[in-house]
């Protein structure tokens with residue numbers, strides 16, 4: 505059979521043009537969604553009396569068979585049939601004869617492809633919320649196991665103030681929580697049906713868009729037919745959410761890479777998540793976080809790529825829009841890989857509590873606290889800051905830490921010091937002094953973990969509910 509759209513042509517398509525314009529090599533990933541959309545469409549055509557019931561049944565049976573063949577791998581697509589939509593239609597007609605040609609009544613590939621993408625992406629969104637939730641749980645479990653682990657907190661990558669390692673990990677739980685929330689919020693926009701928009705203007709057939717929406721589990725339909733076929737915001741939104749997730753993962757990656765270096769030795773990643781060097785026998789490289797850090801670039805690239813494809817594009821459908829797919833599939837795969845690996849990598853990570861503790865005993869990260877001590881004695885903070893600055897300088901010159909100074913030495917800098925400062929300066933007390941909501945004191949972090957656990961339960965319930973809805 506010739507091309508499904510071959511009627512007005514007198515020449516064969518140039519071979520190179522065929523290859524250049526075809527999308528089947530990558531949009532074959534949408535096969536299931538394409539059949540799903542077609543089944544709902546043809547059911548509606550029957551209900552509306554646009555097609556006789558017999559034809560509808562024949563078409564549905566045929567579509568099921570085509571999908572089974574695709575799933576079994578007993579199906580060969582043809583570049584000449586351009587994309588998944590026409591490949592499936594062709595396979596249907598081969599299977600059931602000319603009646604298969606009635607499927608496309610009242611429909612265009614423009615509203616069809618948009619529908620497929622919505623169906624595809626809403627499933628992925630639920631899967632990503634699930635993966636994020638699992639990563640959050642892994643981080644939260646590590647946090648629970650490290651409520652007594654004190655570690656230097658950094659600003660400018662310089663030791664700043666000691667914190668609980670649990671507090672540091674819980675920061676990421678919050679970030680990934682916002683990421684999940686963003687995806688959950690985007691679901692309502694993804695879950696809007698474009699089908700029924702026709703090529704751009706609607707259709708002359710008395711279709712029922714709301715019936716199709718209901719069958720496919722869409723909460724609403726696009727209000728405007730031009731918008732329905734032109735909109736790719738929902739993909740852009742996904743690509744930007746994915747970029748933010750990768751950005752968060754890249755920051756955690758960078759920390760894991762630093763922490764597992766010999767210079768830090770704060771953590772050790774499990775052997776199962778590292779690789780060796782082909783020349784240096786001693787090496788154990790943190791390849792997974794390094795690759796996640798690196799792959800963040802391609803995920804950003806896919807976002808910028810599609811933004812640029814859509815920039816200045818006139819309404820409605822333009823072939824440019826076929827470029828929406830490869831980047832999206834690539835981002836889905838890249839993000840899946842990263843999130844799937846991260847949760848078990850965090851779970852199996854060994855935390856060197858002693859090395860961390862030792863680190864806080866050998867720095868000046870308790871300096872703010874003796875400044876605060878002087879403030880509590882009535883000294884204005886600026887003056888206290890100056891006094892402690894001088895004290896720290898003295899320590900550096902003497903090759904000592906604050907806790908090594910005698911009370912006489914302290915008193916050289918201010919008469920307000922008394923021997924309670926030795927308690928104040930203990931890292932554990934420094935940590936627990938920050939007992940404000942959201943702070944690093946043990947009771948605060950314990951509460952934060954309890955709150956996060958409740959949120960994770962709610963997210964898990966959302967995933968269960970929406971996994972069903974998005975099927």
Ligand code: ARG
Pocket residue numbers: 527531586587588613614617821823825826827
């Ligand atoms: N393969 C096309 C795409 O992915 C499907 C829509 C084609 N529509 C058209 N009018 N050529 O965008």
